[in-house]
Amino acid sequence: MTALVLRPLVFLISLLCALASTASTSVPWPNAEALRNDSAYLQRYLFRQPSTPLREDAGKRLEHLRQQWQQGLQAAYAHDTASQAAQIDNALARLEQAVQTWDPGLAAQARAELWCGLLDGALRNSMRQLDQGAFESAAAWLHIREYARTSRDTAASLAIREALAGRLSAAQARQIIEPELLGIYASEMRMALAQARSHLAAGHRVQLAGSLARAQGLQRLLSDNLSSRLGSEKAQLIATRFTQLHAERPADALAKQLAELEGQLSSYAPAQLAAAELERRIQLFSRFLRLIPLEYSKGVRDGEVTIPFEYFEAGLFRDRAEMLLGDLGYNLAERAPAALQRMTDILSELQHQIASKGAVPRVQALSDEGLALLAQVYGQELLQSDHGAALTLLPEVLSELANAVNSGDWAAADLKRLEAYALFDPDIEQRLMPRAPALALKMEAAFWEGNANDPGLGALIARQAPEEELNAALARLQADSKQAASILSSQLSAMGAFVQSLAILLREGLEAVIVLACMIGAVKASGIPAAGLRGWRWPILAGTGSAVAGSFALWLAVGQLFAMTTLQRELLEGLTALTAAAVLLYVTHWIFRKAYVTDWVAEIRRKASHAGQSQQGSRSPYLGWTTLFSLAFLVVFREGFETVLFYQALLIDAPSLPVLAGLIGGALLSAVAAYVVLGLEAKLPVTLFFRVTGVLLAMLCLMMTGSGVRGLQTAALVPATPVHWFPDAPWLQLYFGLYPVAETLLAQGLLAALLVLSLALLLYRQPAGGTPGQSQAA
Known part of the structure; x- marks a missing residue:
């Protein structure tokens, strides 16, 4: 009797375990997200002074990382993307070495390699499953991805929904999903290079190591596309340049290498941009070109930095313009190759002028020339960036703020907060105040002290709050930004x-x-x-x-x-x-x-009778x-x-x-x-x-x-x-x-x-x- 009861129970438990294992294999993204978060925690441990309790906690966190990788995720990667699985294994080994030697730079590098390996394998698996018509499995793999910093609901997400509903074929869905993901990773690769230059100039060696490793990992992910778009010879040269990037190299040599790489990638775009995306990038590019001399003139006077934040923003806007030129490069190369070359030279000279604290009129002249070139190629009307550009950029800057917090760079996080607030006020706040004053006040407070129940970013960064609190504050602000965008995008009656x-x-x-x-x-x-x-x-x-x-x-x-x-x-x-x-x-x-x-x-009678005297008196009543x-x-x-x-x-x-x-x-x-x-x-x-x-x-x-x-x-x-x-x-x-x-x-x-x-x-x-x-x- 007992056996009759136990055998079905054992069978049921075995079946549930098998189903759980299958689910874990087919939907690996929770494990991948856990790897990403736990590696961030581990990296932050290494910013602190080592102690026995801290080393023990770091060891436990590292063991948990290995468990997350081995339980379902490793098998899923090794089945179809063995090289990416090996890359992740190597990254985990380097992370263990970083903990043993208490080396935060090595931890930053290993963490970037880990996440890029996860992204690479997920992209290849999702495309393979999509080609086979396994839309549910492809959708599960698509959870492991980077999202466009300025997106709310992406075309890739919509395409996979349509494929699951039977309204898109596998080929049609791939034509939408793959270019979007490759475009995001190309943009992230450029951003990593720009951040590496910034960290190199600031002397942030730990952050520099992480940015270089992230750029290299994304280059490996994009290697096939680079070959098809630029030719195998140029792609191989770029790959060689990436392998030569090392944080330990002399600063001048590394800066030169980074500049050369950015120049070689200036005309690279993973796919031809859709008309709407092309227009948005042109508007953002023109916005940044206008902002560079504006912020520079406030931050520099007579060769000296007067307002560090404004000077920082001028360099940041130049870097953003360079990243956008990479997105526009392929289109510009087709339309006007000479304009692309001149625009590249303009951005290079702007970088030199800002670094050397050159004359404000020269920075203004370079900006004006770049805007004139854009107008010549695309027309003046397309360059009129509206206030919606600020709403487009705000989520991106908030994401960068989160990245700065994750790497333990609180000074950079506060600069990002101020940059985000500069987008909010006046571009968003002044338009929002007439329509939704309560929301405008709520968002303004969120950038500063917030309230007693929901502290704002300024208060949280000042006391270096735990990641959970900061993420919650960022999520609230992102949600409010989305609501503001919805309000401002509607036409007033x-x-x-x-x-x-x-x-x-x-x-x-x-x-x-x-x-x-x-x-x-x-x-x-x-x-x-x-x-x-x-x-x-x-x-x-x-x-x-x-x-x-x-x-x-x-x-x-x-x-x-x-x-x-x-x-x-x-x-x-x-x-x-x-x-x-x-x-x-x-x-x-x-x-x-x-x-x-x-x-x-x-009083009145006295004024009436002494009117002349009161006008001349020294003590006026x-x-x-x-x-x-x-x-x-x-x-x-x-x-x-x-x-x-x-x-x-x-x-x-x-x-x-x-x-x-x-x-x-x-x-x-x-x-x-x-x-x-x-x-x-x-x-x-x-x-x-x-x-x-x-x-x-x-x-x-x-x-x-x-x-x-x-x-x-x-x-x-x-x-x-x-x-x-x-x-x-x-x-x-x-x-x-x-x-x-x-x-x-x-x-x-x-x-x-x-x-x-x-x-x-x-x-x-x-x-x-x-x-x-x-x-x-x-």
Whole structure:
């Protein structure tokens, strides 16, 4: 009886084990991903000082790596791609040697070889299974791949789905999948070479070893395609050059080899680009050519680096342009071989000029010449890169940030964070703010401190957080980027354009209108005349007019504000807001003094009887010309250039007439608000009017303080510490300047205490014998 029960059970267990083994063999990608992640962990171990516990942990991790390789994955590779299986075995042996000698450079090299071997074998197996019509197996192998850094849903993924559904043949699917994968690996090979040059210049030997090994592994993967596209003789020469790359070689010799390799690969493209991909690469290439002199001029002056980040970006954009030229090289070689050669020379000279900190005009001239060549070959219209290029690049930069973290290079990771933020602001943020302000605020915080529950990239990199936390933050930001792309890619309706235009002017203009209306009502109620040199009309009109003119002048002077660096723009906004808050604090104190201390009847009678004397007195009983002018200027200027920027972004893809209608509607509503505030001065008792306007201006002062400190935080001048106890609500941030950040709340709390103390002192000093209200009633 027992045997009758046990035999079927044993058979069932054996069958399940066999099925599990088959599944593991046919779907090896979980093991491959585990190998990739565990080797990254192991590499990070070797960046730390060796200790007995750490060596034991590294040994356990290495043993786990071997188990992942041997359990299902090794057999799958050895069956069809024996040479790649041997390459992976060798990489694991070198990784073991790196642990024994505690050599992080060797670990970086072995890890790159390991992953390239996995990619190579997976590509060959997926193509073989595809040719045999085994679409499910091919789909499983396709999980082991590199994805285009700028892709969300690739053509290869769609093709394999269509093949599984029976709507594409094996040959049709291969025609789509293989060129895409080879194109990705060719781009990654160029990127690895560019990164190797960067690491060589910076003296990062560990990262250099990893980049060189990755470039060599990808060259082996592409060897057959290189032969078919460039000819066997040139492909063999390139292969020989790659085998001669060693991190231990003298820096000058290695730099020369890298430059020669990049030149030999300049016309290599694995396949002819589709029209849409060709257009996208041309737009990105032109964008980078424009950015090179822009960033270089900010980062270098008189042969000296003035802003290291801008100087770094100029070199980075040149490298990206060179990588894109590799993608365009085959097409350019067919259309205009001379243009390809000249473009190669331009990028080479740009590299020399940036490295030697050459003259800015020369860098600008080279960029202009490259753009002219592109326009000559492809037409001027195709070069007009829109703001969608920033959304295309953002996922790529975030992926590079993750790679920098994986290699333990926290300084490079922070530079990548700033580069990603420079893409977000202004290119994405300014277009997103009118449409989805809550999402724009969420994404901005994600680049910096985030919130108490979800820390941002800035906070995580500063404390060198574990990989899981950083990956989670990157995943959130990638998802938000995808949502932003979806929002910005949709065409605005006429009603949507009208509503968003109306909201911009109300949000940005209402604050300035209320401040000016309160101030005008206050000076009128205090008996100050409108006309004359000592009147209030001229300073307020002059301040407002100067602010409007200044907003447009700044817009034009700095290339429509987009030419300013991100941090410079944030600094300008923050300082302007804080200066306006300081002047507004003085005005609020003056209004409280009028509301709680002044005897209005006596004050007005005294002004009427001594008008001539008061104009010549040294102590004016009312706000001075400079105060009125500066407050009008600062408040309007702060809102003015933001408003111009938002409308410029909105008009990119919105119909102009509804935008104009929304602007007019917003202006009318703002005028109504001003009329209501000014009407209070005529309807309410003078003392009550001053108290109402004083409270209103105090609230605006607190809001400006919050926005100002926030600007300094995003300019990286003031730290930002998220708090749990304050709500993270976009409407509080947009309309009241209340952020769930300790420093902004502390500044606003101190200001509120100062306002309360000022009011308390005024009440304490109130003259004996009654209140202003009593005097008026009399």
